[in-house]
Amino acid sequence: MSAPSAIAPFTGVPALLDDLRREAPEIEVRESSSETAVFAFDAGTAPRRGGPALDGPTVAFPATVGDVQQLVRLAARHGVSVVPRGAGTGLSGGATAQPDQLVISTDRLDRIVEVSPADEVAVVEPGVLNAALNERLAPLGLFYAPDPASWRISTIGGNIATNAGGLRCAKYGVTRESVLALDVVLADGSLVSVGHRSIKGVTGLDLVSLFVGSEGVLGIVVGATVRIRPLPVARRTLTAFFDSTDAGAAAIGAITASRVRPSVIEFLDEITLDGIDAAQGSGLSARGAALLLIELDGFGIDEQTAELTTALVAAGARVEVENDADAEVLWELRRSGRRFDAGSWFAGGDVAVPKSRIAELFAGFPAIAARFGVSVSAVAHAGDGNLHPVISLPIPAGADPAVVPPAVHDASDAVVRAALAVGGTVSGEHGIGTVKRALAAEELTVRVREAQLAVKNALDPAGLFNPGKAL
CATH class of the missing domain: 3.30.70.2740 (Alpha-Beta Plaits)
Known part of the structure; x- marks a missing residue:
């Protein structure tokens, strides 16, 4: 497979910094140093413990879309590759960067531009935290469905970059199902808008789906129009404990075979329950060797509960409806209860x-x-x-x-x-990032990989956006 078809002349970060000071002094830039080393990694690739202090990449903090465009143009002028970065909560190395690269952080692009209950959409900048959007929506009786485990600290832009999912995917789908339109800065610094504010729209190719999950290799998302939904009239948590991991895993099929569609279905195996108990003193394993943690929502919740309970009991489960306080504890244990032993x-x-x-x-x-x-x-x-x-x-x-x-x-x-x-x-x-590129090559055929690189080359012919990632 071929490399990008055009290579910009590389004059380096120092020359880029000179131009930034002269042409865009209003943009905060932190030069490569040991203090920027944290920007060299994401959550999944950070070193286990400190060694000698290493220099990180140069990091820019644009405050406007125009700032992003200016940064991209200047980086292209000097052949400096660009690494877009959200909150750095990724787990596959998609935001890792070298000292000779420019990290463009979306941290300050954090405005909720619009909330339209009538259209059931919100317009946000990429640095908006997932949790912040839902805090804004809750008083309006609305919510944004995608909820990765890092929802309190991960950004909408980062969620879009990896097509993040989360617990509610069972009913509401992953991030792609909630994104209607995107504003994207391309490798030449131009700003394009793709998609539609309307729920339906089939004009042209589906470029929104192309950018969602592209891990910053095609462009930098600077705005998103996302679907928002009415908060369910009711929510209820059920636990289904089993005597073994095998029994619990097999019972997942009983849920699919029923007429109930829970909003969340989480399965925790025996080793996981033991680990949570050891870290949190929670006592889950005293109730069973495996757990299906389920959330139902919407109308007819009593009928949903009855039908699902019947199906799970027939599959060998011990089912309980949890009160609100216990349910909150259980969901927090699921999201953050696992702790990795320092030993x-x-x-x-x-x-x-x-x-x-x-x-x-x-x-x-x-x-x-x-x-x-x-x-x-x-x-x-x-x-x-x-x-x-x-x-x-x-x-x-x-x-x-x-x-x-x-x-x-x-x-x-x-x-x-x-x-x-x-x-x-x-x-x-x-996402694929750096961690799973070789494994992704085992899944994708050579022709498919060539097609993906052709798309990359069409949008980023100099290969300056997040090189060495995803593809």
Whole structure:
């Protein structure tokens, strides 16, 4: 496969900085130093512990769309590649950067430009936090559906970059299903608007879906028109505990076979429950060896509860309706209760498989664990087949915690390949970034990869937007 077709002359970051001081002094820029080292990584690639202080990239903080355009034009002038960055909560290395690159942070592009209940849309800048948008919408009786586990600290722009999902995907879909239109700065500094404010719109190719999930390799999203929805008239949390991981995973099919469509279906296996209990003192494992944590919403919630309870009990579950206070605790445990032991090496990530194959993937974990001498567990957005595996291995006395044995990463790759073997994908919502590029090449055919690079070359012929990521 070919590299980008045109290469801009590289005169470097120092020359770029000179032009920025002269032509755009109003834009805050932090030069490469040890203080910008945090911008060299995202949450998934940050070093386990500090070593020698390393210099990070140069970082710019535009406050307007015009600032972004100016930064892109000047970077192109000097052949400096650009790394767009939101809150840095990504887990696949999509926002990693080198000292000779320019990071463009969307941190200050954080306006909620408009909320229109009549059109059921909101217009936001990319630096708006997912949680901040919902705080604005709640008094209006509305909400924004995508809710990744990092919803309190992740940005809408970052969610768009990876097509993030979250817990409510079971009913409301991932970010792509909630994005109607985008404003994007392209590699030549031009600003384009794609998509429609209307719910329907088929004029031209679907470029919105192209940019959603593109991880900053095609352009920088500077505005988004997103769908908002009425808050449900009721919400209810059910727990379904099982005697084994296998039994719980198999029961997911009983939900699909019922007529009930929960807004959230989360599955936690035995190792995960034990880990949460150890970290939080929660006592979940005393109730069972595996858990389906379910949220119902909308009208007819009593009827939904009755039908789903019947289906789950028939599948071997012990079902309870949780009160609001207990439900809040359970959802917080699901979102942030897992803690990674400082005495262990670990690797995480995500895969997605057809819902009918979830149980098969969990059933294969013990063999992978035995093959590599590690522990393998996962939580799953069971409503859409998206699993978040964790591979862990205790650190022996005297070993360097920063040097992760190959067995940990090899086991993680084995889980991904097991997902591919049952018709799945290497990532459901975390993105490819730098971490999964080789694995993505195993999923995509050569011709498909060539087509993707052709799109990249058409929009970014100099290859300056987030090089080495995603594709």
